[in-house]
Amino acid sequence: MLKTVKFGGSSVAGADQFRKVKAIVESDASRRVVVVSAAGKRSSDDHKLTDLLYLCHAHLQYGVSCDEIFDSIRDRLISIRDELGLSCPLEEKLQALRARLNRDFSVDELVSRGEYFTSMLMAEYLGYAFVDAADCVFFNFEGQLDMDKTGSAIKTALETYDRIVIPGFYGSLPSGRIKVMSRGGSDISGALAAAATDSDIYENWTDVSGILMADPKIVEKPRSISKITYGELRELAFMGASVLHEESILPVREKGIPLNIRNTNRPEDPGTMIVGNVEEEEEDERFLTGIAGRRGFNVLTLHRHDMNLSHTLSRALAVFDRYHVNVEHITLGLDSFALVASAASLGDNLYEIISDMKKECHAEDIEVQDNIALVAAVGRKMSSRLGTSGEIFNALGSNGVNIRTIAQGADELSIIIGVDNRNFETAIRVLYDGFAG
Numbered sequence: 402m403l404k405t406v407k408f409g410g411s412s413v414a415g416a417d418q419f420r421k422v423k424a425i426v427e428s429d430a431s432r433r434v435v436v437v438s439a440a441g442k443r444s445s446d447d448h449k450l451t452d453l454l455y456l457c458h459a460h461l462q463y464g465v466s467c468d469e470i471f472d473s474i475r476d477r478l479i480s481i482r483d484e485l486g487l488s489c490p491l492e493e494k495l496q497a498l499r500a501r502l503n504r505d506f507s508v509d510e511l512v513s514r515g516e517y518f519t520s521m522l523m524a525e526y527l528g529y530a531f532v533d534a535a536d537c538v539f540f541n542f543e544g545q546l547d548m549d550k551t552g553s554a555i556k557t558a559l560e561t562y563d564r565i566v567i568p569g570f571y572g573s574l575p576s577g578r579i580k581v582m583s584r585g586g587s588d589i590s591g592a593l594a595a596a597a598t599d600s601d602i603y604e605n606w607t608d609v610s611g612i613l614m615a616d617p618k619i620v621e622k623p624r625s626i627s628k629i630t631y632g633e634l635r636e637l638a639f640m641g642a643s644v645l646h647e648e649s650i651l652p653v654r655e656k657g658i659p660l661n662i663r664n665t666n667r668p669e670d671p672g673t674m675i676v677g678n679v680e681e682e683e684e685d686e687r688f689l690t691g692i693a694g695r696r697g698f699n700v701l702t703l704h705r706h707d708m709n710l711s712h713t714l715s716r717a718l719a720v721f722d723r724y725h726v727n728v729e730h731i732t733l734g735l736d737s738f739a740l741v742a743s744a745a746s747l748g749d750n751l752y753e754i755i756s757d758m759k760k761e762c763h764a765e766d767i768e769v770q771d772n773i774a775l776v777a778a779v780g781r782k783m784s785s786r787l788g789t790s791g792e793i794f795n796a797l798g799s800n801g802v803n804i805r806t807i808a809q810g811a812d813e814l815s816i817i818i819g820v821d822n823r824n825f826e827t828a829i830r831v832l833y834d835g836f837a838g
């Protein structure tokens with residue numbers, strides 16, 4: 402058994418968090434590949450190392466001294482080292498870094514130092530080998546991850562050292578220069594490491610006990626999801642649930658490696674298991690897996706009698722494409738169809754789009770509904786269960802929520818309901834209380 406374990410910023414924010422990580426790693430000898438983020442916030446008014454490093458860079462760019470910020474980064478790292486009785490020569494290393502900052506130093510290299518130093522401390526604390534991500538995570542000339550080269554380098558590192566700590570969030574370009582991923586990218590590094598080492602599981606340790614069934618800002622104390630498929634997770638993430646870095650799913654999904662989201666502060670909680678599919682006998686009776694949603698959409702409904710649907714629809718889509726507006730949902734009728742797009746992406750082009758559609762699609766009429774929120778009820782079991790949509794619509798209707806549009810995902814993983822923006826939170830609560838609580 403082999404486990405890749407990734408610890409997010411809040412899990413390594415200070416010495417106490419380091420102690421929890423060590424207890425977790427030591428409680429299971431198969432946790433041999435450890436991926437670490439940069440130290441995050443210790444409290445809500447604290448700063449993440451990565452943010453401080455970006456701030457340092459901004460100061461340097463405008464010729465303003467970054468000494469104060471740099472000192473706070475140094476103090477933070479040194480306090481972790483000293484509290485844990487480690488010996489990493491941070492002063493020397495940080496001094497060398499500071500000396501180089503005024504010369505040719507890329508923003509990517511600078512901000513990657515959060516992960517670099519936090520991982521170095523973690524490696525010493527765990528007694529694991531530190532493997533620099535610059536030596537095992539590779540990008541190609543186009544800046545895309547080079548999966549093959551990365552895979553074999555991480556595999557070799559594990560074979561060589563047996564127990565390794567790799568910093569998340571960055572890697573190197575063919576020129577040797579450091580490149581960082583997008584924010585939250587350590588999730589991707591963890592997934593790459595799990596895939597490269599053919600781990601049995603990828604554990605992503607954070608500060609919540611898994612993915613919640615609904616937004617806790619809307620629903621009081623929502624339950625966490627015990628099992629979810631990769632497909633369902635994508636639907637929830639697409640509809641606004643913020644969980645993992647989206648690109649982190651692919652490497653593990655391809656290899657069929659389950660991903661377990663766990664809470665460093667409550668290691669006894671089982672968290673959420675994300676898997677390819679769930680066996681029928683493991684299912685519970687709840688048919689909704691989660692609920693998510695977003696506000697701020699417009700629905701454009703085109704009416705035309707006796708139209709050739711595919712022809713007219715493709716012309717309408719071409720208009721959206723011309724204005725670089727993404728169509729998020731389509732519902733079809735016999736003499737009409739409705740296209741849903743976010744109001745932000747339609748922006749000032751809304752009236753041009755309507756006028757072009759009228760002309761190019763020979764539309765009799767185009768109706769626009771604005772201030773629409775989309776709410777997605779996501780669940781793998783909905784497709785095989787009779788009457789699901791009826792129950793959902795009934796519950797919303799009897800709670801005074803007027804449904805403006807309905808769309809069902811083609812793979813029947815979700816039912817998407819458009820409601821007025823002002824009914825958004827009520828709709829989520831009704832669905833949660835009725836079908837998920």
Ligand code: ASP
Pocket residue numbers: 409410438439449451452515569570583584585586587588
């Ligand atoms: N430290 C980086 C960030 O704050 C990457 C990560 O935490 O995954 O975005």
